[in-house]
Structure formats: structure tokens, C-alpha cells
Amino acid sequence: MSPRRQFRGPFRQRGAIGLMAAGTLALALGFTLLVIDSGRLYLEQRKLQRVADVAALEAVSRNGDCVSPALSAAGYALESATRNGYKAADGMTLNTTCGSLKTGADYIRAFVPDASKKDAVRVIVTHTVSTSIAAGIYALLSPGPTQLTTQLTATAVSAPAVLPPMAMLTIGSTALVVDSSKSAALNLLLGQMLGGSLNLSVAGWQGLVDTQINLLGYLNQLGLDVHVTAGNYTELLSKNIALSQLLDTAITVLQASGPTASVAINGLTGLKAAAGSTQLTLGQLLQLQTGMPSSGLNTNLQVFQLVEAFVQLANSKNAAVANIPLNIPGLVNGVVKVKVIEPPQLSAIGNPALITGQLNDPNRIYVRTAQVRTIISLNLPVLAGVTGLPAAIVNTSLVSGLTDTLNNVLHLNIAGALNSIFCALGGTCQRTNLQILATPTIDVALDVASADSLVTAYSCASDATKTLTTKTNTSLVKLKVGKIDTANAFSSSADVVVQPLPLIDIGVITCTIPLLGLGSPSCDPASRKPFYGGGLGIKIDTSVASTQSTHLYNQPPEIKKPPLYYSLGTQGIVNSLKGTLSGVQIQAYKPTGSSLLGGLLVTAADTLDAVNDSLGVVIQGLVAPIVDPILDGLLANLGITLNKVDVGANLSCKPPGRPLLTI
Numbered sequence: 001m002s003p004r005r006q007f008r009g010p011f012r013q014r015g016a017i018g019l020m021a022a023g024t025l026a027l028a029l030g031f032t033l034l035v036i037d038s039g040r041l042y043l044e045q046r047k048l049q050r051v052a053d054v055a056a057l058e059a060v061s062r063n064g065d066c067v068s069p070a071l072s073a074a075g076y077a078l079e080s081a082t083r084n085g086y087k088a089a090d091g092m093t094l095n096t097t098c099g100s101l102k103t104g105a106d107y108i109r110a111f112v113p114d115a116s117k118k119d120a121v122r123v124i125v126t127h128t129v130s131t132s133i134a135a136g137i138y139a140l141l142s143p144g145p146t147q148l149t150t151q152l153t154a155t156a157v158s159a160p161a162v163l164p165p166m167a168m169l170t171i172g173s174t175a176l177v178v179d180s181s182k183s184a185a186l187n188l189l190l191g192q193m194l195g196g197s198l199n200l201s202v203a204g205w206q207g208l209v210d211t212q213i214n215l216l217g218y219l220n221q222l223g224l225d226v227h228v229t230a231g232n233y234t235e236l237l238s239k240n241i242a243l244s245q246l247l248d249t250a251i252t253v254l255q256a257s258g259p260t261a262s263v264a265i266n267g268l269t270g271l272k273a274a275a276g277s278t279q280l281t282l283g284q285l286l287q288l289q290t291g292m293p294s295s296g297l298n299t300n301l302q303v304f305q306l307v308e309a310f311v312q313l314a315n316s317k318n319a320a321v322a323n324i325p326l327n328i329p330g331l332v333n334g335v336v337k338v339k340v341i342e343p344p345q346l347s348a349i350g351n352p353a354l355i356t357g358q359l360n361d362p363n364r365i366y367v368r369t370a371q372v373r374t375i376i377s378l379n380l381p382v383l384a385g386v387t388g389l390p391a392a393i394v395n396t397s398l399v400s401g402l403t404d405t406l407n408n409v410l411h412l413n414i415a416g417a418l419n420s421i422f423c424a425l426g427g428t429c430q431r432t433n434l435q436i437l438a439t440p441t442i443d444v445a446l447d448v449a450s451a452d453s454l455v456t457a458y459s460c461a462s463d464a465t466k467t468l469t470t471k472t473n474t475s476l477v478k479l480k481v482g483k484i485d486t487a488n489a490f491s492s493s494a495d496v497v498v499q500p501l502p503l504i505d506i507g508v509i510t511c512t513i514p515l516l517g518l519g520s521p522s523c524d525p526a527s528r529k530p531f532y533g534g535g536l537g538i539k540i541d542t543s544v545a546s547t548q549s550t551h552l553y554n555q556p557p558e559i560k561k562p563p564l565y566y567s568l569g570t571q572g573i574v575n576s577l578k579g580t581l582s583g584v585q586i587q588a589y590k591p592t593g594s595s596l597l598g599g600l601l602v603t604a605a606d607t608l609d610a611v612n613d614s615l616g617v618v619i620q621g622l623v624a625p626i627v628d629p630i631l632d633g634l635l636a637n638l639g640i641t642l643n644k645v646d647v648g649a650n651l652s653c654k655p656p657g658r659p660l661l662t663i
Contacts, residue, residue, distance in 0.1 A: 041129070041152070047085065048127050048154040053661055055080040056123040056158035059096065060659035065118040066098035073098055073121050081125065091128035096121065101159055101662060111157045111663055120159040120662065127152045161657030165460050166296045167352040167468055167556075168650040170563055171367040171453055172305065172344065172639035178205040182637070189338065189637050190308075192322035193315035194243075196274040200267050207263030208304040213253060215286075215347075216297040222249045222282075231294060237283035243314050244275040246282075250303065264303050271307060278314040284343050285309045289350035289363055293657060296349045299559050299650070305346060308639055312370045313343040321490055324634065326376070334378045336634065339490045342371035342450060344639070349559075352458035352468070352651070367647070368452035369475070369640050373496070375486050376444040431521075433509040433528055442538070443484035445496045448640060449476040449546070453647040456550070460653035468553040468651045472568050474546045475642060481540035500537030508532045536588055556651040563648025 055077035064073030074096040078086075081094055088094075100119035102112045111122050131150045178186070183202045191198035219233060225245060228236045251268050254261040288297065315322075316339075326334030345368050354363040457469040480498040489496050510527035514520070549568050556564045635641065 041150075044127065044129050045152050045154065048125050048152050049156070051081050051084045051086055052123045052125040052154040052156035053158075054084055055086075055094070055096075055125070056121050056156040057659045057661065059121045059123065060158045060160055063118070064098075064121065066096075066115040073118065077121070077123050081123075086125065093126045095124045097124075098122075101157070109663060120157055122155065122157045122663075125154045155663070156661060157663035158659045159662045160659050163293055163296075163655045163657040164351045165353060165458065166292070166349060166559055166652045166655045167365055167455050167458060168296075168299060168347065168349045168559055168563070169365055169367045169453060169455060169470065170301075170305075170347045170648040171451070172308075172346065172369055172646060178202055178209060185633065186637055188324060189322050189634065190311045191274055192324075193311050193320055193338070193340070194274050194278075195276055195318055195320035198270060198274050200270045203263055204267035204270060205304070207261075207265075208267045208307055209302065211254065211261055211264035211303045212300040213250060213303050213306065215299050215301055216294060217256075218250060218253050219297060221253050222246070225249050225252070233288055233294070233297070234290065237286060237288060238281060240279040240281055242275070243278045243280055243310060244272050246280060246310060247272040247275060247307075250306070254303075268303070268307070271311075276314075276318070278318050280310065280313050280317070284313055285346045287345060287348035287350070287366065289354065289365075292350060296559065296655065299349070300562075301347065305639070309344055309346045312340045312638060315340040316343045316370075316492070326378070334376070337375040337377075337486060337490075338634065339373055340370050340638075341373050341490070341492045344368060344370040344450070350455075352455050355455060357456060365455040366452065367454075368450040369645070370638060371450045372448050372635060372638060372640060373490060374446040374448070374634070375484060375489050375496075376446070377484075377486060378442050378444070427515075428510060428512050430508045431511050431523070432533060433507045433523075435505040435507070435530075441483075442501050443480075443482060443486065443498070445478070445480040445484055445489065445498065447478040447480075447496060448635065448642065449478075451475045451546075451640075451645045453645070458651060460651075463653060464555070466555055466651055466653050468556050468649050470551050470553070470566075470647060470649065472549050472551065472566075472645060472647055474548075474568060474645055475640075476543060476546040477642065478543040479540060480542075482538060498539060498541055500539040502531065502535055502537045504536040505530050506533035506535050534588065551647075553649045553651070556649040559650045559652045559655055561650065563650050565646050565648045568645045568647070 058080040059073040059076040062076045063071060064076045065071050066073055077096045078094060086092055086094060097111075097113050098115055098118050098121055099111055099113040100117050101109050103109050111120060113122070128149050128151050131148050180202055183200065183205050186205055187198040187200055219236060220230070222228075222241070222245075223230060223232070223236050225248070226236070226239060226241055228239060247268050251265050251272070254265050254268070320339075322336075322338040324336040324338065326336055345366065348365045348367050350363060350365045352365065355361055355365065356363070451472070451474050453470050453472040455468060456471050459465065459467040478496075480496055482498040482501045484496060484498050507528050507530040509523050509525070509529075511521045511523035547568075551566050551568070553564055553566065
């Protein structure tokens with residue numbers, strides 16, 4: 001083989017390799033172009049699907065429909081799509097349809113359009129884009145016109161998650177309008193319950209009344225603030241949290257609501273300054289059934305109600321007793337002392353299908369007002385000036401009978417006989433000593449127990465016929481009038497003890513009588529034994545029993561809407577209290593030889609008529625006017641009204657859970 005032929009093969013292969021390289025490069029460029037072009041279409045389709053998905057989810061989460069213009073599902077979907085890049089000018093379209101889901105025989109769900117329903121919402125988004133290169137080449141090689149654009153379509157169907165029925169109760173009445181006098185009363189009462197002082201303006205209080213706060217948003221923010229795992233509401237409701245932190249979280253949530261809540265924020269800021277260091281447990285105010293989905297908390301509460309409950313819960317934990325001065329003509333240094341003995345349970349949410357009706361049912365849906373104890377101490381200087389009162393008392397056969405009884409007691413023993421001789425001939429002896437109206441202060445205790453309500457039954461046959469049944473108990477009210485140890489009257493475990501208020505004190509005093517009665521006797525005031533011979537006094541210890549009522553709520557609103565209130569009238573309680581005060585009677589007590597009044601002395605029916613005609617009317621006239629101010633003013637600021645019990649109800653038979661993409 002010649003040398004020329006030895007090199008001819010590789011030289012000729014060099015050209016073939018060049019052709020193969022050029023072909024390979026062209027093929028690689030083609031695949032690269034195809035990948036880029038396919039990626040472009042994939043990303044466009046993915047972006048379009050995201051727009052459709054989010055638009056459908058938002059239309060459902062905002063409870064949109066295809067009937068009401070104000071709740072337009074199409075409007076909500078368009079708002080969402082626009083935020084995510086939808087532009088009609090770029091060849092995009094959006095179509096929103098309401099309807100329901102139907103599962104066929106093949107177990108595949110299908111969307112059924114129906115404008116009258118909102119069980120599901122379908123959103124279809126289209127976008128016209130440039131045709132892909134591959135499709136363009138195919139179109140060039142195919143007969144017919146060449147399409148330079150391609151329409152992409154994305155479809156999303158969303159529906160709310162299926163949740164069990166949920167019922168919600170709220171209790172208590174709150175002020176709708178706050179004026180200057182009510183603002184001052186709220187500052188004084190709630191400030192002292194916190195152990196400090198408040199100085200909120202009328203606008204600040206009214207802002208709290210007019211502002212709503214979302215309970216779910218509040219608890220979620222509170223969980224972040226106190227480092228509780230997201231969604232662990234059981235731990236959050238059982239955790240001890242400072243009142244200042246509870247108020248600070250409310251401020252944070254309202255700040256996110258925008259400038260409309262600024263007035264309420266100012267009010268909360270003022271409350272926070274007086275909050276102190278009291279630790280509270282939210283579970284005492286809010287009840288959530290174990291296992292209840294978080295969507296059950298997606299409801300609104302009045303900020304004033306929430307703050308009012310915070311203050312009452314704090315007062316039941318701290319040692320503060322609110323002291324409210326009374327300004328009633330004829331009274332000097334009158335004062336009202338108020339303390340919360342048991343805090344309220346403001347709201348309860350749960351599945352009514354789980355209730356058993358048992359007394360200690362852990363799944364009960366139960367609310368109650370606070371138990372409040374009020375002690376009113378009144379000085380009665382006008383009694384000493386009651387016309388004819390001293391004469392009426394001294395001239396009654398009762399007083400002379402009591403004096404005779406005392407003298408007989410003093411003479412029933414040897415010492416008594418000697419006492420009689422000493423009083424007659426001279427020496428040291430005991431003499432009757434009568435004091436009228438020695439104690440000018442009268443105490444009135446008003447103990448208002450909790451009014452409560454609980455769910456006993458429900459019906460969810462349809463939204464048009466749904467019902468909720470509750471059993472409500474009005475407050476048991478105890479009224480005591482007499483002498484009360486106010487320093488020990490606010491125990492949460494013991495009842496108030498009332499002693500008779502002494503009006504006439506028939507006691508004995510030791511005197512030195514000159515020999516044969518010559519000269520004036522000398523008596524030692526320090527030796528006086530009060531009520532040794534009995535006396536006259538006032539004591540009222542009565543109660544007005546609670547009443548029970550069953551109520552059927554027809555079509556209570558959904559959980560997130562304002563509740564449907566039922567007011568259970570309890571006017572009989574107020575009338576009974578007034579009747580008790582108007583029937584004040586003076587009572588006679590037996591001699592005891594001690595410093596306390598003894599048992600009642602049985603006397604003739606007409607014995608005390610003269611005293612009752614003058615003294616009883618005066619006391620009733622002074623004490624009865626304080627009933628209305630206490631019931632209508634002071635307790636109303638705590639959400640307690642004895643004239644009625646307000647219970648609000650909500651029921652969601654198919655509560656909307658978090659929206660899901662179903663197709």
C-alpha cells in the first residue's frame with residue numbers, strides 16, 4: 001500500500017465528522033429551543049392555574065355567591081386574580097360560576113352549575129399566548145390557515161370543608177351609648193377593680209363599644225406573643241397570661257384593621273396603663289370544646305365586652321374592692337363597695353351534637369354572668385331628728401316592759417338583791433341605761449349570683465328551619481340589711497353575715513349612790529354593758545330565688561354574624577327587693593347580758609306601731625332609693641341587669657371550614 005493511500009482515509013473522514021458535528025449542533029439547538037419554548041408554555045400554564053386556584057379559594061372563603069351583588073363570587077374572584085397578575089388587556093379572560101358538587105357512579109366528582117347555590121365555586125381563566133415553535137412548524141406543514149397564537153385554559157373548583165354543626169352562646173348586656181356620666185362611672189368602677197385609676201374619654205369608651213375584634217385572629221396573635229404552638233388553643237386557654245399582655249395583643253390585632261380602629265386602640269392603651277401585674281386564664285372567659293376546629297373561633301366579639309370580662313376576671317383574682325361614693329340627699333359619707341366573687345364566662349362554642357344534658361357534661365355549651373357582691377354603708381344622721389321618735393320609743397309599753405324585765409333579771413339572784421339595797425340606801429349598784437339610735441350606720445348587702453344559660457337541643461334539618469334550644473336561669477339575689485363587717489364580707493367561699501342593727505340599746509351601767517340617796521349618783525361610762533336588757537333593732541336577711549326558662553331560637557344566624565338575642569325578663573326580682581325594703585319593720589330582742597342582740601321577743605302585734613310609723617318609714621325612704629341606682633347603674637356597667645338576662649345565640653349547621661380545591 002502506497003503512502004498516499006495510507007492517509008486518504010482519515011482525510012476523507014475529516015469532512016464526514018464536520019457534517020456530523022453540524023448536524024448534531026443543529027439538533028441540539030432544536031432541542032434547546034424546544035425545551036425553552038415548552039418551558040415557556042409550562043410556566044404560563046402554571047401561572048394561569050395559580051391565578052384560577054387562588055381566585056376560587058378566595059371566592060369561597062369570603063362566602064361569595066352568584067345572587068347577591070354585595071357578596072358577588074365573581075367580584076371576589078376578580079379581585080384575587082388581579083392581585084396575582086390577571087390583566088384583561090393582555091388577552092386574558094375570567095369566568096366564575098356557582099354551583100354544587102356531585103359524585104357519579106364512577107365515584108368521580110363533577111361540578112354542577114347552579115347560580116342559586118354556593119356549595120362550590122368554579123373559576124376558569126384563559127390566556128392567549130404565542131404558538132409554540134413545534135406547533136407552528138406542524139401548522140406550516142399542514143393544510144389550512146396557520147395559527148400564530150394558542151389559548152391556555154386553567155380551571156379550579158373550590159368548596160368549603162365539611163365540618164360538624166357549631167353553636168355559640170354569649171351572655172350579658174352592654175352599653176350602646178356612652179355619655180360623660182357613664183364614662184366617669186366606668187373610669188371609677190373598672191379602675192378601682194383593677195386596683196388603680198382610669199381616665200378614658202367618652203370617645204375612648206364609645207370606641208370600645210363600637211369596635212369588633214375577630215376571636216380567631218386574636219387567639220392566633222396571642223399564641224405568637226406568648227410562644228404557644230400555632231393552633232394549640234387548649235394550651236393557650238389554660239395558660240396564665242398577664243392582663244397587660246392580653247390588652248397589648250388586642251391592640252396589635254386592631255392595628256392591623258386599619259385607621260378605623262384608632263379610637264378603640266387609644267382606649268385599650270389607657271386600660272393597659274392601669275392593668276397591673278394580674279395573671280389571667282382565658283379559659284375562664286371562653287369555652288371551646290375539645291377537638292373543635294379553629295374555624296369555630298372565626299367569629300367577632302365586641303371589644304368592650306372582652307375588656308369588661310378581662311376586668312371582672314382580674315378583680316376576682318386580686319384583692320381590690322371598688323369603693324364608690326354615694327351622693328344621695330340626707331346621707332353623709334355613704335359608700336358602695338363592689339367586688340366580683342366569680343368571673344363571667346362570656347362565650348362558649350361547640351358542637352351541639354355532642355351535648356348529653358348531664359350536669360357535668362364536658363361538652364356542654366354554657367355561659368354565665370359574673371357573681372357580684374355589693375355592700376352599701378349608709379350614715380343616717382336624719383334619724384336623730386325624726387319628729388316624735390324619742391317620745392314614741394320611750395312611751396311604748398315595749399320599752400318599759402323591757403326595762404322591767406331587766407330589773408327583774410338584776411333582782412333574780414343574791415347579788416341582784418344586794419344591788420337593789422345599794423341603789424336604795426347608797427353604795428355601788430347597777431342601773432338601767434337606755435341609749436336611742438346609738439349606731440347611725442346601716443349596711444345593705446346585695447349578693448347577685450350568676451345568671452347562666454346552656455344549650456339543650458338543636459335542629460339542623462335545613463337552614464330555613466334550623467333551631468337552637470337553651471335553658472336559662474336568672475340570678476339568685478340575696479338582700480341583707482343590718483350591721484355587716486365590711487372588712488370580711490368579700491370572701492369567695494363564705495356568705496355575708498349580717499347582725500341586727502341596734503336602734504335602742506337597753507344596757508346597764510355601774511353607779512355609786514350617795515348614802516341614803518343624798519346627792520347625785522356617779523356612774524362610770526366605761527362600766528356600761530350594752531344590750532344587757534335587750535333592745536330594738538333592724539335585720540333583713542332574705543333572698544329572691546332564681547327562675548328558669550326554656551327558649552327556642554328560630555333560625556339563629558351563622559357563627560360569624562351578630563347573634564340573635566333573647567331577653568328573659570326578671571322584673572319580679574326588682575319588685576321583690578323594693579317590697580322587702582318598703583316593709584322594714586322594727587324588731588324587739590330579748591335581754592342577753594351580752595354585747596349582741598338576743599333572740600326575738602314575742603310581743604303584741606300593735607306594740608311597735610308607734611315606732612314603725614315614725615322610724616320604719618324613714619329608713620325605708622332612705623334605703624329604697626339606692627336600689628334603682630345600684631341595679632340600673634352600677635351593675636349595668638358590669639354587664640349585669642337584674643331586670644333581664646340577655647342571651648345571644650348562633651348556629652351554623654354547615655359551618656364553612658377552610659376552602660379546599662376539589663377539582
